[in-house]
Amino acid sequence: MSGRLKPLLLALALLLLAAVLLSPVGQGLWHSLVTGIIQQQRTLHRGLAGAMMALSRREGVGDWLDLMLLSMGYGVFHALGPGHGKAVVATYLLTHRAALTRGLIMTASAALLQGVVAIAMVTILVLGLGWLTREAMAGTAWVEKASFAAVTALGIWLMVRAGQGLRRLRVETAPSPSPANSVSPGALRLTPAPSTGASVVTPLDHVASGPCHCGRTHHIDPMTSGRHWREMTAAIFSIGLRPCSGAVMVLGVAAMLGFWWAGVLAVLAMSVGTALSTSLLAALTVLARVRMAHLFQRADARRPLGLGYFLALLGGALITLLGIALLINTPGTALSPLMQGPLG
Template sequence: MRWLGFAVLALCGALAVWLWGYGGMEDLSRWAASGQRDVQNQMAGALRGIKAGQGAAFWTLMGLCFAYGFFHAAGPGHGKVLIGGYGLGRDVARVKLAGLAVASSLAQALTAVVVVYAGVGLFQLGRAQLEGVAEKTMAPVSYGAIALVGVWLGLRGVRRWWASRPVDHHEHHEGCGCGHAHGPDPEAAAKVGNWREAAILIASIAIRPCTGAIFVLLLCWKLGIDLAGIAGAFVMGLGTASVTLLVAFAAHGLRTSALMQVAGGTGALRLQAVIEIAAGAIVCIAASQLLMRAL
């Protein structure tokens, strides 16, 4: 199966060259922004239909919200960078990666709902002020948190590399023989770590709400169709999750393909360490660039 690993690595390499070497990222960004504008323009008609009592208009709005979330995630963003980097750097099952992608996107939608209704209900903020809070305050905090997660991934990789160094096999440690556990076993520690990691990842992404969700929520609030806006925000989150899932699975496949090239043992451990360091660097650099643009 090594040929499959080589094929995946070659495909990812070609994609990276196109994205960053031949202007692919700019083309993708323009396409995503154009898609968002088109969808946002069509939302007005669906909202008027819901206000007028047209049943089909609700489902039209839900479809448009999903499409907006998809286009939003297809452009440069922090969620897919973090989940993709985590999937590349850590040995995580695809099911768990999928859960993280969906949970983080829905958590973003929840943040948008809280921000909008707290803003208009408690502080009487308008659209421009709410979007300013999201973009000028919450976004930099989110990017900074994600950059720290990248640093953490990189440090884990360094520790893994250090642990894989040759050791004196004559050294050994004996238990105390008392029959009591003096700390969590590796399985229990891993479970605690996974829950903590998941919470940190989701929170880092969810800090910044989607401005598209804020737009829909505010319009629906003004029209008196609040439930449609709340539903649309969460469907928009599912649209975002669809792209994040693709990135996460691609990262998982890249990691698996790279590890297929080694037979195992110390070589595999060192390669895992290198991958984790590289993933941490990618996440940290990407988040830092987003942070600099936001400041």
Template sequence: MFIDNLVVTLSQAQHSFNDSILSQLQSIRDAHSLIAYAGLMAVGFVYGILHAVGPGHGKVVVSGYMLANENSLKRGIVIVALSSLMQALTAIVLVESFFFILHMPQAQAEHWAGLLELVSYGGIGCIGLYLMVQGLLTLRPRKTQHAHAHNEHNQAHEHEHHHHHDHDGHCCHHAPVPTEGKNYSLTAIAGMIVSIGIRPCTGSLLLLYFACLFGLGFAGALATLAMGVGTAITTGSLAILAVKSRSLAMKFVNKSDRALTLAHGFLRLAGGGFILLLSVLFALPHLQDTAPPAVEQHPLFKSIQ
């Protein structure tokens, strides 16, 4: 019941902000004042915070990746910030190039946005597969060290005993612990940022389109960047929660190297599987029909009728 009421409240708030965006665009067109520009950016910022709370794959994917593979809170914040910035820039480049350079209708921009969304889901699916493979490799039994010790035992018992003791001590001090060192891939991080950032937010697309109709492309771009900041705050909060939850869970794990390795492996396998499943579920409807919903169905369009 609480969740249903929260969803309804957020939906009503987003519709209210749709009207506020249109009102601010009209104020900028009529007055061209800094206050009107600041008002539009403020509306975009709050809209981004609320819009990120609603349905969407970006925050879930980032949180899943953080939970499965990240120990660094700073690195998680960087991923969120760059992916949100790229989302805003993708929307700006897509809409304004189609409107001002190619002189194509908004439906064409939305169609290409739908195709970019499919590419985004494909990239996210690859990230999920990558995490699953890493998890399986981490969970793979270690056989090489046992075989090495066994071969030495066949050569000389006294020598093997002394060497085996030193060798075990050496491993105890230098075996890679999963929570130390470099446990991340720059390629995977870059892929995560691009996969999320290449999918423009539908709210920013409509905001930019109507800003272009008013001849206010620059104002629309500023508001879209502010919207990206709002989205980053919400998504970043969830990423922080994921990293903290991961750290807390690790405190309950046996501190032996093997126990930590198994815990990291299971987290990567489960997190990667969840991300892969999510990408497939989001992509299936688009594979059946890549055409975007008609712009006439959007509340912003209805409000100017």
């Protein structure tokens, strides 16, 4: 199969998958999948409550092990379900040239932050103010909205940064009114040639989409610049600000039974399980992005100047739309479906 045909087939496959997902059949299957995941999570909620009660009665090593393993398993399963955090992670890593290590750091940090936020909220609302667990769960609606607002702000920020980069790149690559041979001596520098060790004269403002005669790439890819840590921090904050419902429930039961630190350890085990699943998603996303980039590069070795900025702009727009949709469709004080019905 020719190199030019592979990207075309990949694009057609993605369009076909999107059409199936948006069709009535695809939406019905998606609804059934989400309903099944919620039912399984409610079952795991009851199991976690039972394990916490068993620990309060016996406090054996086996009971501690059961609680920790069940909590970690819940974190793994919870992360496999649909959620805005996974959508933000996948979109960011697909449209930004972030290394696999950065993706793993982002997912693990977001999972840990979710657990820390749940611990802090239950400590204040249940232990400090005396709220019931259900009341604390319903009272976290404003935290969810804050998380969705942070997602929207992250998307807008990514769009602004990408737009600034495109504008700056257009200025840098604009044709100079002066002839190429009239460069002033002060604007020249000696650049070592990698093959011979000699030095060649290169204009300081030279911009190119690839290596020139000096063997250097003068155009710096926007996705390899040093601003990654700020974008990653904003993404971690927008994802981790929303606490996990299972963590709130376990901490509420632990507070009721007087085993607070057991609940804290269980939540940390949940965070580890969540980090395992989301890190797998991050790894698959980065590998898929690298593979697609390789296919398109083989199809056309001439990489368009500013492609990284354009992809960042697209990713920011998708994240912004996701945040707006979550803000519009999230009820103000509705109780999570996972907390409806008896827990025991």
